[in-house]
Amino acid sequence: MPAPRIAIGGFLHETNTFAPSPATFEDFVNGGGAPPLVEGESIFAAVADSNIGLCGFIDAPESRNWTLLPTLWTAASPSAQVTEDAFERIAARILAGIRDAMPLDGVYLDLHGAMVTEHLDDGEGELLKRVRALVGDAVPVVVSLDLHGNVTRAMVEQVDMLIAYRTYPHVDMAETGARCAAAMASLLESDQRPVKAFRQLDFLMPIAWQCTAEEPCRSLYAEVAAMEGGSLPSLSLLTGFPAADFADCGPSLVVYGRDQASADAAADRLVARIAEREGEFAGRVYSPEACVREAMRLAANAIRPVVIADTQDNPGAGGDSDTMGMLKALVACGARRAALGNVFDPAAARVAHAAGEGASIMLALGGHSGVPGDSPLEAAFTVEALSDGRFVAPGPYYGGGRLDLGPSACLRIGDVRVVVVSRKAQMADLAMYRSVGIEPLEQAILVNKSSVHFRADFASIAEAILVCAAPGPMAVDPADLPWRRLRLGVRTSPLGKPFVPVTEPA
Known part of the structure; x- marks a missing residue:
């Protein structure tokens, strides 16, 4: 055959x-x-x-x-x-x-x-x-x-x-x-295809609280895996991406069964379980300077880095990875032994490479994507290291992937170091700092432009993890986005208000 x-x-x-x-x-x-x-x-x-x-x-x-x-x-x-x-x-x-x-x-x-x-x-x-x-x-x-x-x-x-x-x-x-x-x-x-049960849930889940290593997703996904087998060959819970303005945006369940009754019963059981946990899809979020001050307080007696998620400029969720809210807060608070990555600014990387290692350069760094409340940081930076941006990312998320972020640099302002790259990629691997000569384990504070993926490689080295809402296009609370086209009745945040379209004046 x-x-x-x-x-x-x-x-x-x-x-x-x-x-x-x-x-x-x-x-x-x-x-x-x-x-x-x-x-x-x-x-x-x-x-x-x-x-x-x-x-x-x-x-x-x-x-x-x-x-x-x-x-x-x-x-x-x-x-x-x-x-x-x-x-x-x-x-x-x-x-x-x-x-x-x-x-x-x-x-x-x-x-x-x-x-x-x-x-x-x-x-x-x-x-x-x-x-x-x-x-x-x-x-x-x-x-x-x-x-x-x-x-x-x-x-x-x-x-x-x-x-x-x-x-x-x-x-x-x-x-x-x-x-x-x-x-x-x-x-x-x-010769037989499995039957299908499809359910769309009625609230949006903020991505910062969708981590499957934490509750409520940890136990929900464990239940999904335990239910699979026998009359249910496959079950998938999708927490959804809560930043796409169209009717089908949001979490869903897709269940495959040998018979329709089994598939429907499994789907309905999971819908009920998620409904019981809705309020847990939220957590504490800091403003930029408050977050840096809390990180500095924790770092004073820590032996490992305090990690901050700059979640609203996450390039893994549509951000341009160039907002300056967190860098400005680090500088304003006088943070020491701090590093931030990645800042996507090809022009700044070119200037750094032209100047060479050890040079002092004037830049209007980042802030070029027009995000409300954000602007470039105009200051003098020291070029500490340069790289071609090619390296292997061995951590659990990239899984040994061969990355090419284009001409890259480590720029220093005060005692804060910044990874500047020419191609966007989410800060989700320790090697991304090391590629420009920054040893993340030697830092007191690490600010990662990521929402959750960074946890795969950083959670084991972190003294604590804080979530910050600096200006950026990926709102930590979906209710803050200007929705126009969601389906009626979807709650735009856990236990929040149902969506009702804004009617334009006549």
């Missing part, structure tokens, strides 16, 4: 419709914190030995018995909408790759689940609709998703199984790809 022919590929973007900068085709080509756009057989080397869903699918035991037919894989840093040009060019190349690989026995795609484009609210739903139209109803289609996916009914209807990550920080992306391979094997061996 010939080996099953499985087309594989990926197209990932998490869209913050309130963010300042769109995702262009060039952003996908460059990749930033992910491998650059890659096609055909080159995909295997590009994703090898990394924490990427497609890598897990390729390396799964089941896939060794298949003929894997690579199409295209690409990802860009979270941002505002994907341009129509980028979406259509990339989608066309994925579809062409699938068409060229036919006849097929299956299709696996590594997607995010929260892609909004300039012309489509539901990027993944449209892509999957086109894939299904191309391969027909008989070919199994399996998709891995980020747990921040804003799942739509169209996505559920177009594929046989959607399987989401179960960790945030996302240390199980490759593992999720392997789960997708096991699901594909089951579909290939059976």
